[in-house]
Amino acid sequence: MTEQPWQVHFKIYRQRSGQKPYIQTLTLAVDPDEYILDAIERIWANHDRTLTYRHACHHSTCGACGMRVNGCEKLACITTIRSVTQNGGNLRIDPLRNFPVVSDLVVDMGDFFLRMNKSGFDSVALSEAACLPYEKPKILMDQAEQVTERLVDCIECGLCISACPAANTDKEYVGPAVLASIQFMYAQNPSQELIDQADHHSGLWRCHSAYECTQVCPSGVDPAWRIMDMRKKVLTDRIKSIFRPRSQEKKNA
Amino acid sequence: MPNQPEANNWPRWFDPRSRSLGTFGFILNRVTALGLTLYLLMHLVALGQLAKGADAYDGFIALVKNPLFKLGELLVIAAGVIHGLNGIRIALNSFGIGVRRQRSTFIALMAVSVLVIAFFAYKMFSEG
Amino acid sequence: MRESLSPKRLEGSGRWLLKIVAGLLIVFFLGLHFVVNHLVAPGGLLTYADVVAYYQNPVVVVMEIAFLIVVISHSFLGLRSILLDLNPSPAVLRFANIALVVIGTAAVIYGTWLALTIASRG
Numbered sequence: 102m103t104e105q106p107w108q109v110h111f112k113i114y115r116q117r118s119g120q121k122p123y124i125q126t127l128t129l130a131v132d133p134d135e136y137i138l139d140a141i142e143r144i145w146a147n148h149d150r151t152l153t154y155r156h157a158c159h160h161s162t163c164g165a166c167g168m169r170v171n172g173c174e175k176l177a178c179i180t181t182i183r184s185v186t187q188n189g190g191n192l193r194i195d196p197l198r199n200f201p202v203v204s205d206l207v208v209d210m211g212d213f214f215l216r217m218n219k220s221g222f223d224s225v226a227l228s229e230a231a232c233l234p235y236e237k238p239k240i241l242m243d244q245a246e247q248v249t250e251r252l253v254d255c256i257e258c259g260l261c262i263s264a265c266p267a268a269n270t271d272k273e274y275v276g277p278a279v280l281a282s283i284q285f286m287y288a289q290n291p292s293q294e295l296i297d298q299a300d301h302h303s304g305l306w307r308c309h310s311a312y313e314c315t316q317v318c319p320s321g322v323d324p325a326w327r328i329m330d331m332r333k334k335v336l337t338d339r340i341k342s343i344f345r346p347r348s349q350e351k352k353n354a
Numbered sequence: 355m356p357n358q359p360e361a362n363n364w365p366r367w368f369d370p371r372s373r374s375l376g377t378f379g380f381i382l383n384r385v386t387a388l389g390l391t392l393y394l395l396m397h398l399v400a401l402g403q404l405a406k407g408a409d410a411y412d413g414f415i416a417l418v419k420n421p422l423f424k425l426g427e428l429l430v431i432a433a434g435v436i437h438g439l440n441g442i443r444i445a446l447n448s449f450g451i452g453v454r455r456q457r458s459t460f461i462a463l464m465a466v467s468v469l470v471i472a473f474f475a476y477k478m479f480s481e482g
Numbered sequence: 483m484r485e486s487l488s489p490k491r492l493e494g495s496g497r498w499l500l501k502i503v504a505g506l507l508i509v510f511f512l513g514l515h516f517v518v519n520h521l522v523a524p525g526g527l528l529t530y531a532d533v534v535a536y537y538q539n540p541v542v543v544v545m546e547i548a549f550l551i552v553v554i555s556h557s558f559l560g561l562r563s564i565l566l567d568l569n570p571s572p573a574v575l576r577f578a579n580i581a582l583v584v585i586g587t588a589a590v591i592y593g594t595w596l597a598l599t600i601a602s603r604g
Contacts, residue, residue, distance in 0.1 A: 172372030201358040208357070235454065264373075266380055269366050271569040272359035302566050306498045309383070309567075310444045312376030312456060325376075326453050332495075333450035339495040361568040384564070391557045398589060405599050408530035415528055438509050445502045 106130040107188040111144065113152070114195040116202050125149070131182050138166050138177035141194070141206075154206040161319055164258030168206050169195040174260035174317040197263035210259050216275060217257055220298060222282040226253050230289050233323055254322045255282060261314035261324050273303040277314035277324035280305060284327040287334060300335045379460050383440050386433035393430050424478055432471045439463040497559060504556035511549040518542065537601040550593040558586045 109131050116122035127148060131140050138156055145152045157163040159178045166177040170185050171193050186192050200208035228249040261277035262268045268276050275283075280299060287295045299305045305328060314324040356362070367384060370377050403414040417423070443463055447453050527533045537543055565578055 196357060198357060199359050266367050266377065267567060268359055269363045270359060270361055270567050273569055274359070300494050302494070303569075306494070306563070307567065309380050310376065310447060310456070311373075311380040313373060316374040316376065325456075329447050329453045330450050332448045335495050336449065336499060339499065359569070361570075364568060367567075387557075387560050387564070391561060394553060394557055395589075398593060401596060404530065404533060405596060411530040411533070434512070438512070441505050442509065445506065448502065 104133060107133050107182065109140070109182060109186055109188075110191045111140070112191060112193045113141075113144070113205075115152070115205050116196075118202075118204055122202075125152075133183040133188070134181055136178055137168075137170055137175065137180045137182060137185070137192070137194070140182065140192075141177060152206075153204045162252075162256060164256035167197050167258040167260045167263070169193075169197060169263065174263045176258060176260070176319045179319065197259055199262050199265070199268040200259060208259075210257075213259055213262060213276065213278070214257065216279040217282055220279055220282040220295065221286050222255070222257075223286070224253055224255075225250055226285075226289070230285075233321075233326065235326075253285065254320045255285075256320050258319065260317045260319060261322075264313035264317040266311050266313065267307045267309055271303060271307055274307045275299065275304045277308075277328065278322070280308070280331060281314075281322055281324040281327035284331040284334075287331065291334075296335055296338060299331055300339075305332050305335060375457055375460060379440055379443075382436055383444070386437040386440075389433045390430070390437060393433075428471070428475055428478060431474045432467070435467045435470045436464070439467055501556055501559040501563070504552050504559070507552045508549075508556055511545070511552060514545065515549065518545070534600055534603050537597065538604045540601075543597050543601050546597050547590075547594050550597075551590055554586045554589050558582045 107130070109129055111125075111127045111129055113125045113127070114122060115125045127144060129140060129144065129148075138159065141152070141154055142156070145154070154168070154177075155165040156178065157165045161176050161179045164176070167174060168177055169175070170177070170180060171191070172195075173185075174197065175185070177194075182192070194206065196202050196206045196208050200210055200213070203209050228251045231251050231253045255278060257278065259278065261281075265274075265277055268274050275298070283295050283299045287299075308325075308328050310325075312325045314328075315322075315326065318324060368381050370381060400414065403410045418427070440460070440463060443452075443456065443459050447456055452459055527536055537546075562578065562582055565575070570578065
C-alpha cells in the first residue's frame with residue numbers, strides 16, 4: 102500500500118428485532134482499496150460483536166452481502182471503499198429496502214426465495230441459454246459443436262428488489278429478479294403456467310420502467326430487459342389468443 | 355418509514371436520491387400523469403361555461419388571459435409533451451423495442467421536449 | 483404475507499394493452515386537434531362565436547367526443563394503475579373500480595352533451 106490509510110466515518114443502521122432503529126457511528130482507518138465487507142468484518146471483530154450481517158463467499162457468487170451503501174444497493178464484498186467515499190468521508194450502511202429487517206443489516210428474503218422457487222429457477226443452464234440474447238460470447242461461437250453448461254447470472258441477492266420503486270409500495274409485487282427468472286425459464290420452455298405467474302396486476306404490469314434493477318444488478322442479469330422481453334412474449338401470446346379458436350384456447354389453458 | 359413494502363412508502367416514488375436516470379423518467383411520468391388528470395377534470399368543468407352562452411364563456415376567456423393562467427397553461431403543455439414522448443418510449447420498450455437504448459432515448463426525447471416547450475412558451479408569451 | 487404467492491388477476495395484459503393503445507391514440511388525436519385547430523380557426527378558439535362555428539363541422543364533433551373517450555380511458559386506467567401500486571385491499575379496489583367507471587361514464591356523457599349542445603347552436 103503506497104497510500105496512507107483513509108479515515109472513514111461509518112454510519113451503520115442498527116435494529117434489534119421489533120425495536121426502534123438507530124444509527125451507530127464509528128470512525129475507522131481503512132485501506133481505500135479494501136472492500137466494504139472487509140471493513141464491516143473488522144468492525145464486528147474489533148469493535149462490536151453484536152453487529153449482524155450476512156456474508157459467505159466474498160466473491161459475488163453467493164449473493165448474501167447485499168446492502169445499501171450511501172443509499173445505493175451494492176454487494177459489500179466487491180465494492181471498494183474508494184468507489185463510494187473519500188478520505189474523511191462518510192459511509193452510510195443500511196439494510197436492503199423492501200424486505201423486513203430481521204436484525205441490523207439482515208433482512209428476511211423468504212418470500213423472495215419462495216417466488217424464485219415457484220418460477221422453477223434453475224441455477225445451472227446450457228451456456229447458450231444462460232446468456233442474454235444480445236450478448237453471445239465469442240467462446241460459444243467457437244465451441245458451437247460442444248454442449249457446455251454454466252451457472253446462470255442471477256445470484257438471488259435481492260439488490261434489484263431493493264432498488265425498485267414499485268416494490269416499495271406493493272408487497273405482492275413479484276419483483277424484477279423473479280420476473281427475470283420467469284422470462285429466463287419461459288425462453289427455454291414456454292408454458293401457460295409461467296405466463297400466469299407474470300401476467301397479473303402484481304406481475305409484469307407493476308413495472309414502471311425506472312430501470313433501477315438493471316442499474317444495480319451486480320451480475321449482469323439485466324432484469325429490466327428481461328421484464329420487457331417477457332411483456333413482449335405475453336402481449337404477443339395475448340394478441341394471438343384473440344384469433345385462436347376457442348377449443349384450442351381451452352387446451353392451452 | 356418502514357423497511358418492508360407498504361402503501362405509506364409512496365413518497366419514496368418521488369425521491370431520486372442515489373437513484374439513476376430511469377427514476378427521473380418514472381417520477382416525471384407519474385407527476386405529469388396526476389397533473390394532466392387534474393387538468394382534464396378542471397378543463398371539462400370550465401368548458402361548461404360554453405353551455406351558459408356567449409357572455410359567460412367570453413368572460414371566462416378574459417379571465418384566463420392573465421399571465422398566471424397562461425403559466426398554468428404552459429405547465430399543462432409541458433406535462434403533455436413530456437408524458438407523451440416518455441410514454442412512446444415506454445410503449446416501445448414494452449414491445450421489446452429499444453430497451454437497451456432506453457437511457458439515450460430518454461435523454462433525446464427530453465431534449466426534444468425542452469425545445470417544444472420553449473417554442474410554445476415563446477409563442478404564448480410573445481403574441482400577448 | 484404468504485398468501486401473496488397466489489396472484490390474482492386484476493390488471494392483466496388486456497387492460498394494460500388498452501391503456502397503451504389509448505395513449506397512442508391520444509398522441510394521434512392531440513396532433514389532429516392542434517392541426518385542425520390551426521387550420522379551421524387560426525389563432526385559436528378564443529370566443530364563444532368561434533367555438534360554435536368550429537363545432538358546426540360534424541367531423542369535429544365526432545373527433546372531439548372520440549378524443550374525450552380515449553383521454554378518459556387512458557387517464558382513469560392510469561389512476562387505477564397507480565392505486566394498484568399501493569396494493570389496495572379488495573374492498574378499496576372494488577369501491578375504486580365503481581367510482582372510476584361511474585365518474586368516467588359521467589364525464590363522457592357530460593362532454594358529449596356539451597359538444598352536441600354547442601353544435602346545435604349554430
